[in-house]
Amino acid sequence: MLATYTPVVGGVLIGVAALALWFGNGRTAGVSGILGGIVRPRQGDVSWRLAFVAGLVLAGAIGYALKHESIAPSPRPLAWLAFAGLLVGVGTRVGGGCTSGHGVCGVARGSRRSWAATATFVATGMVTVTLLRLWGNTR
Amino acid sequence: MKQPRSRLLVAFAAGLVFGAGLLLSGMTRPAKVIAFLDPLGAWDPSLALVMAGAVSTYAIGIRWGGSWRRRAPLDAPLLSMPPVARIDVPLLVGAAIFGVGWGIGGYCPGPSLVALASGGSGVLVFVGCMVLGSFAATLLDTTPQRSAPRRNGEALQS
Numbered sequence A: 001m002l003a004t005y006t007p008v009v010g011g012v013l014i015g016v017a018a019l020a021l022w023f024g025n026g027r028t029a030g031v032s033g034i035l036g037g038i039v040r041p042r043q044g045d046v047s048w049r050l051a052f053v054a055g056l057v058l059a060g061a062i063g064y065a066l067k068h069e070s071i072a073p074s075p076r077p078l079a080w081l082a083f084a085g086l087l088v089g090v091g092t093r094v095g096g097g098c099t100s101g102h103g104v105c106g107v108a109r110g111s112r113r114s115w116a117a118t119a120t121f122v123a124t125g126m127v128t129v130t131l132l133r134l135w136g137n138t139r
Numbered sequence B: 001m002k003q004p005r006s007r008l009l010v011a012f013a014a015g016l017v018f019g020a021g022l023l024l025s026g027m028t029r030p031a032k033v034i035a036f037l038d039p040l041g042a043w044d045p046s047l048a049l050v051m052a053g054a055v056s057t058y059a060i061g062i063r064w065g066g067s068w069r070r071r072a073p074l075d076a077p078l079l080s081m082p083p084v085a086r087i088d089v090p091l092l093v094g095a096a097i098f099g100v101g102w103g104i105g106g107y108c109p110g111p112s113l114v115a116l117a118s119g120g121s122g123v124l125v126f127v128g129c130m131v132l133g134s135f136a137a138t139l140l141d142t143t144p145q146r147s148a149p150r151r152n153g154e155a156l157q158s
Helices: A002-025 A031-039 A047-066 A078-094 A101-109 A112-138 B005-025 B030-036 B047-064 B089-105 B109-118 B121-140
Strands: none
Touching: A002 A101, A002 B005, A002 B047, A031 A047, A031 A078, A031 A101, A031 B109, A031 B121, A047 B005, A047 B109, A078 B089, A078 B109, A078 B121, A101 A112, A101 B047, A112 B089, B005 B047, B005 B109, B030 B047, B030 B089, B109 B121
């Protein structure tokens, strides 16, 4: 029962946080972009990014302490996760955003680029999962 | 540009609430994300509700708060509204690569950072490689980063 609502509540919280960052700091809440500015820092533009990431990690620590099941390990093998991480890192920088920057903020703003990016990564994500499942079934 | 403490506090609080949202929505459970990306298999469509909730909240908030030009904080040194530009090849290629990685691992950037707190080896490896990939991609970008604030829609000077 409660489980039906939590995705919506979670989504609303994500939206509220993104609004706070926008109206408070004039920044789009795109996690890959925020991280990108830490990886390649520009002077005077790093500390707020670190603060945002610290908030994310602390939220995870609190959530995990309260309820271990809220964070689960990925079912994929370690080597796959390494490859996946590389693809996500490269792809989000080349494409200028991820699920939050394009998928939430950009789509909500009605940006054509973000709509196109979101449709693309959801599509390739679905194709990837489907192919991996079929490949796993045949082994 | 020195960052006022209030700006850091806003960013920290936003990260905290954002992370709570990801936790509540189930995005930090990669098997659930993978099931969302599997419409022809044992599909779990519930993550579409996460996006619906987040997008509608942000869309209403942005509209309610007025246009971003009027309401963006006047003292903000940089406004990060990505430039309105056409759909180009890097956008689509990058998004396609990201989607493949998302489907393999079940992690996108936000949830992976939240999940770091569990200390699992898988998520540590994922985030380490994601940071490497992000760094590698910016190295490929030969434009001097200081003089190109518009690159990747990162920071649009206003």
